[in-house]
Amino acid sequence: MFNYNLKLSLKSMRRNPIMTGLMVAAIAVGIGISMTTLTVYYMMNGNPIPEKSDVLFAVTLDNWNPIRPFDDDRPERAPHQVTFHDAERLLAIGKGKRQTAMFESSLIIEPIDDEGLPFEAGARVTSADFFVMFNVPFIYGSGWDKSADAAAEPMVVLTKGLNERLFGGEDSVGNWLTMQGTRFLVTGVIDTWEPTPRFFDPINGGFQEINEMFIPYSLTRVLELTSAGSDWGWKSEEINSFEEWLNSEAVWVQYFVELESTRERDDYLVHLDAYVEEQKRLGRFERPLNNNIYDVMEWMDYHEVVANDAKILLGLSFLFLVVCLLSTIALMLTKFVGKKSEISLRRALGASRKVIFNQQIVEVAVIGFSGGLIGLSLAALGLQGIEYLYDAPAGLVKLDWVMMFTAIGIAIVSSMIAGLYPAWRVCQIPPAAQLKTQ
Amino acid sequence: MGLGPMMSSLMRSKTGPLLVALQIAVTLAIVINSLYIVVQRVERINRDPGLDVDNVIIAYVRGFGENFDVVDSITNDIILIKSIPGVVAATVSDHVPLSGSGSGTGLRTVPDETIEPVSTGYYRWGEEGLDALGIELSRGRNFFPEEVNYILPASDPPTPPSVLVTQNLADDLFGEEDALGKTVYWGNMEPSTIVGIIGHLHGSWVTWDKLAHVVIQPGKPANTTNKYIIRVEPGMRDGLMPIIEQKLGESNRQRVVKSVRSLEEMAARSYRRDRGMAIILSIVISLLIGLTALVIVGLSSFHVTQRTKQIGIRRALGARRGDIINEFLLENWLITTVGAVLGIILTAFVAYWLEVSFELTRLDWRYLPAGIVILWVLSTLAAIEPARRAASVSPAVATRSG
Numbered sequence: 001m002f003n004y005n006l007k008l009s010l011k012s013m014r015r016n017p018i019m020t021g022l023m024v025a026a027i028a029v030g031i032g033i034s035m036t037t038l039t040v041y042y043m044m045n046g047n048p049i050p051e052k053s054d055v056l057f058a059v060t061l062d063n064w065n066p067i068r069p070f071d072d073d074r075p076e077r078a079p080h081q082v083t084f085h086d087a088e089r090l091l092a093i094g095k096g097k098r099q100t101a102m103f104e105s106s107l108i109i110e111p112i113d114d115e116g117l118p119f120e121a122g123a124r125v126t127s128a129d130f131f132v133m134f135n136v137p138f139i140y141g142s143g144w145d146k147s148a149d150a151a152a153e154p155m156v157v158l159t160k161g162l163n164e165r166l167f168g169g170e171d172s173v174g175n176w177l178t179m180q181g182t183r184f185l186v187t188g189v190i191d192t193w194e195p196t197p198r199f200f201d202p203i204n205g206g207f208q209e210i211n212e213m214f215i216p217y218s219l220t221r222v223l224e225l226t227s228a229g230s231d232w233g234w235k236s237e238e239i240n241s242f243e244e245w246l247n248s249e250a251v252w253v254q255y256f257v258e259l260e261s262t263r264e265r266d267d268y269l270v271h272l273d274a275y276v277e278e279q280k281r282l283g284r285f286e287r288p289l290n291n292n293i294y295d296v297m298e299w300m301d302y303h304e305v306v307a308n309d310a311k312i313l314l315g316l317s318f319l320f321l322v323v324c325l326l327s328t329i330a331l332m333l334t335k336f337v338g339k340k341s342e343i344s345l346r347r348a349l350g351a352s353r354k355v356i357f358n359q360q361i362v363e364v365a366v367i368g369f370s371g372g373l374i375g376l377s378l379a380a381l382g383l384q385g386i387e388y389l390y391d392a393p394a395g396l397v398k399l400d401w402v403m404m405f406t407a408i409g410i411a412i413v414s415s416m417i418a419g420l421y422p423a424w425r426v427c428q429i430p431p432a433a434q435l436k437t438q
Numbered sequence: 439m440g441l442g443p444m445m446s447s448l449m450r451s452k453t454g455p456l457l458v459a460l461q462i463a464v465t466l467a468i469v470i471n472s473l474y475i476v477v478q479r480v481e482r483i484n485r486d487p488g489l490d491v492d493n494v495i496i497a498y499v500r501g502f503g504e505n506f507d508v509v510d511s512i513t514n515d516i517i518l519i520k521s522i523p524g525v526v527a528a529t530v531s532d533h534v535p536l537s538g539s540g541s542g543t544g545l546r547t548v549p550d551e552t553i554e555p556v557s558t559g560y561y562r563w564g565e566e567g568l569d570a571l572g573i574e575l576s577r578g579r580n581f582f583p584e585e586v587n588y589i590l591p592a593s594d595p596p597t598p599p600s601v602l603v604t605q606n607l608a609d610d611l612f613g614e615e616d617a618l619g620k621t622v623y624w625g626n627m628e629p630s631t632i633v634g635i636i637g638h639l640h641g642s643w644v645t646w647d648k649l650a651h652v653v654i655q656p657g658k659p660a661n662t663t664n665k666y667i668i669r670v671e672p673g674m675r676d677g678l679m680p681i682i683e684q685k686l687g688e689s690n691r692q693r694v695v696k697s698v699r700s701l702e703e704m705a706a707r708s709y710r711r712d713r714g715m716a717i718i719l720s721i722v723i724s725l726l727i728g729l730t731a732l733v734i735v736g737l738s739s740f741h742v743t744q745r746t747k748q749i750g751i752r753r754a755l756g757a758r759r760g761d762i763i764n765e766f767l768l769e770n771w772l773i774t775t776v777g778a779v780l781g782i783i784l785t786a787f788v789a790y791w792l793e794v795s796f797e798l799t800r801l802d803w804r805y806l807p808a809g810i811v812i813l814w815v816l817s818t819l820a821a822i823e824p825a826r827r828a829a830s831v832s833p834a835v836a837t838r839s840g
Contacts, residue, residue: 018736018739019736019740022732022733022736025729025732026729026733029725029729033722033725067551067552068554108500108502108694110502110503117694118502118694119694120500120694120696180502180503181502181503181504224592226591226662234625236624236625236626236627238594239592239593239594240592240593240594241592242591242592244592245592307711308796309711309714309715311795311796312475312792312796312798313715313718313719315788315791316468316471316472316719316722316788317722319464319467319468319788320468320722320725320726322464323461323464323465323468323726323729323730324729326457326460326461326464327461327729327730327733329457330454330457330458330461330733330737331733331736331737333453333454333457334454334737334740334741335740337454337744338740338743338744385718386714386718389710389713389714389717389718390710390711390714391707391710421453425453
């Protein structure tokens with residue numbers, strides 16, 4: 001029966017190629033546009049680390065100006081980053097299961113052989129727990145040991161790309177790199193790792209590529225590393241040395257902690273409060289106690305990682321899909337009206353309403369499926385265009401299986417909904433009614 | 439003019455025309471709101487930045503190694519750059535306007551910490567800074583060379599006695615009063631005197647509402663990365679960029695030339711979100727209008743075919759071609775107008791959603807009549823060909839059976 005219906009549908013579609021073409025085009029364009037925007041939204045709104053997003057927390061402490069909050073529009077919020085020295089002390093206390101402090105910097109890598117040229121590479125200055133906390137995959141070796149943090153040993157973890165550039169992609173663990181006059185030991189090379197959004201640093205861009213290498217946080221003092229990310233300050237302090245800069249009230253370090261249970265969370269907040277109380281006695285933290293932890297998805301919301309433009313486009317493109325469906329209904333209705341005589345004839349020859357209805361629905365589903373397939377290719381094209389327009393890393397937004405099935409599903413379901421009324425109208429045609437007038 | 443036949447055919451098959459009207463309504467809502475966003479973004483991108491975007495080159499260099507002397511390096515680099523034919527002016531700066539990277543601070547007109555400071559972007563560059571960016575000073579004077587000193591990292595340089603401000607910042611600080619010669623106070627309550635006023639200049643962050651607030655201190659920042667702002671003769675930019683890169687690279691091996699780019703490219707990068715949105719929405723608008731027009735053409739043609747016999751009879755009974763054309767166009771116009779009325783309501787809903795959820799500025803009501811007129815024209819154009827075909831139906835058709 002299905003094959004018969006299919007055959008009839010194809011025949012009917014061929015008989016009226018312009019109408020059929022218009023219907024398929026309407027669905028294709030509607031699916032193309034809405035899937036493009038839906039994919040972008042889905043990517044931006046995605047959970048970058050689903051297996052741990054509820055046990056990883058960003059920490060904020062309120063060391064801001066006693067007479068003015070960090071964010072005038074949201075006075076309840078503490079600064080979104082912490083000072084270098086607070087992070088250093090919290091790391092040393094190590095109250096959470098794991099914790100890491102970090103900021104972005106960059107170093108000049110000196111050539112390994114005589115032919116190479118020195119070049120600058122971006123670095124994330126962080127601590128040993130980073131790799132375990134964030135489930136970073138390694139090809140070779142591993143992160144550095146905690147003892148390297150304590151002793152400020154120059155060690156480095158490379159990304160796959162940088163390892164390719166420096167060592168031709170070979171296992172470089174145990175090799176040495178000279179950066180700004182210091183020799184660094186390579187302890188590991190990480191595999192492709194593209195958490196999207198880049199949850200550990202939405203402040204400096206949620207959709208950027210990860211930094212090319214990782215080095216210990218404790219090297220900051222030794223090598224006088226400066227932040228390449230954003231820093232914010234409120235206090236006018238006299239800063240005549242790097243040491244004074246590190247000990248200032250400026251915030252430029254991101255701090256994350258891993259806490260497994262509610263109890264651990266409560267304990268950690270108590271610990272933060274105790275830490276700040278102690279600092280208050282030293283004359284710092286003049287604002288009321290306001291220490292917070294945000295899990296990964298809360299942190300994404302906090303930084304409004306999903307751009308407003310993406311939401312606007314999503315809304316408008318679904319309205320667009322509505323227009324496409326309305327056209328499809330109108331076209332289908334018109335087309336079925338044109339088939340009145342054929343239907344009456346078939347009804348007169350004994351076809352039941354159900355049979356006619358099924359046949360119409362199959363025809364509609366075929367149109368929906370074709371539109372959906374073309375729409376998917378349009379969406380793939382649209383996403384390429386978006387990556388180009390927004391200068392995004394290649395492959396940041398792509399159609400995965402979920403999105404492909406969603407697209408085809410939306411196409412078929414929506415075209416069937418669009419076809420229901422016309423199909424029902426067609427079934428109302430009385431048998432032989434049309435034959436009479438001929 | 440007989441409305442009768444048209445109304446009766448419209449009433450007989452209500453659903454089809456109603457669907458087209460609905461489609462037109464939603465189309466109107468999307469097109470008007472999208473167009474409004476596009477116009478706003480394009481206006482934003484095309485704002486005057488107050489500097490010579492087309493002829494400025496930015497070079498980023500960074501030294502390394504133990505023997506690297508940053509002050510020597512900057513001094514020699516500036517001499518080298520200025521020796522290249524075609525270069526008009528060059529300076530070292532801590533930040534580059536329109537680049538997305540900058541510094542912000544707060545200024546006050548009285549040294550009182552409890553008073554809310556006026557937020558502003560701020561820069562430090564040398565006496566050639568204005569010339570290197572092609573900025574016009576509207577009043578007062580530029581920095582004297584003796585006011586410009588090297589500023590080493592992690593040092594607390596003395597607060598400079600002279601600063602330049604933009605007119606926009608001056609207005610927000612001093613209101614009606616003339617700001618020239620007035621004193622401003624920094625976060626540490628140290629004073630500086632305004633010696634010159636820049637008519638208009640944009641700072642670093644193009645999305646910031648205080649983009650036109652800029653204060654400039656004299657200085658040659660000797661940071662880890664040195665940023666050189668170079669203005670060249672018109673038309674020579676693209677030819678000079680590789681030359682500058684090569685000469686800088688050759689002159690000192692203890693330094694990496696990170697990039698040499700045009701300010702135009704950097705500014706375009708800063709505006710890429712706005713441009714992206716404008717382009718995407720323009721594509722959406724074109725596709726939508728194209729689709730709606732095609733659907734009108736398709737449906738009208740189909741109706742003509744369906745009504746061939748009816749038209750033939752009417753022609754046989756004396757209706758002229760013009761009558762038939764008018765009738766089809768009027769029918770189409772009526773559907774469009776019903777759609778437009780529904781569309782106005784829907785447009786207002788969408789505009790409200792955008793305004794409340796995303797803090798977009800309220801839709802300019804003048805877009806509504808404009809949108810409706812466009813729809814009328816468009817739907818008439820789409821229906822004119824099918825209407826002509828209807829008119830060409832021969833009265834003889836009426837005599838045929840079947």
